[in-house]
Amino acid sequence: MKPKHLRVALVAAAAMSFMPFVASAFDYNYVEGGYLHRDNDLSDEGGFRLAGAFDIAPNIGVFGEYDNVSSYDQFTAGLQYHAPINNDLDFTAGASVEHFTGAGDSNTGLGLRAGVRWDIVPGQWELNPELRYIRIDGENLTSARVGGLYHINKNFAVNAALQGGDDDRVEAGLRYSF
Numbered sequence: 482m483k484p485k486h487l488r489v490a491l492v493a494a495a496a497m498s499f500m501p502f503v504a505s506a507f508d509y510n511y512v513e514g515g516y517l518h519r520d521n522d523l524s525d526e527g528g529f530r531l532a533g534a535f536d537i538a539p540n541i542g543v544f545g546e547y548d549n550v551s552s553y554d555q556f557t558a559g560l561q562y563h564a565p566i567n568n569d570l571d572f573t574a575g576a577s578v579e580h581f582t583g584a585g586d587s588n589t590g591l592g593l594r595a596g597v598r599w600d601i602v603p604g605q606w607e608l609n610p611e612l613r614y615i616r617i618d619g620e621n622l623t624s625a626r627v628g629g630l631y632h633i634n635k636n637f638a639v640n641a642a643l644q645g646g647d648d649d650r651v652e653a654g655l656r657y658s659f
Contacts, residue, residue: 515654
């Protein structure tokens with residue numbers, strides 16, 4: 482085998498070793514929306530949010546979110562990796578482009594996030610703790626977030642989240658999984 486082909490084979494084998502062999506209990510194809518209250522350097526007000534995610538390959542998905550409060554808008558688009566740790570727990574990590582518009586100003590930056598999805602009562606209650614980091618306009622913003630879902634049925638769930646740190650927020654709404 483040529484050295485170049487050997488390196489490619491070794492990289493492929495290493496990547497395969499990280500692939501999970503446990504089935505995920507979670508659906509990563511959904512749309513959601515609802516109420517949003519933000520309290521940060523830019524505002525302390527309510528508005529709405531729309532978000533969604535869609536798997537494009539095993540363990541890889543895209544996600545997006547649009548948040549609107551009266552003084553500014555935020556648009557997020559990113560790529561997420563998710564892998565089961567066991568039957569009731571998945572690890573998630575993502576990177577995103579973050580765009581803010583408001584008060585006659587517009588800024589774009591990058592975001593990172595990592596957390597878990599935990600099925601605390603399988604098929605009914607889900608908990609999603611996560612850390613989020615955004616670098617925008619020379620500022621570093623870090624927040625801890627805890628989200629939760631109560632599944633009404635296979636497709637519909639009530640969602641809520643609390644986030645604290647550099648971007649405090651409260652969210653409540655509905656999710657439709659497809």
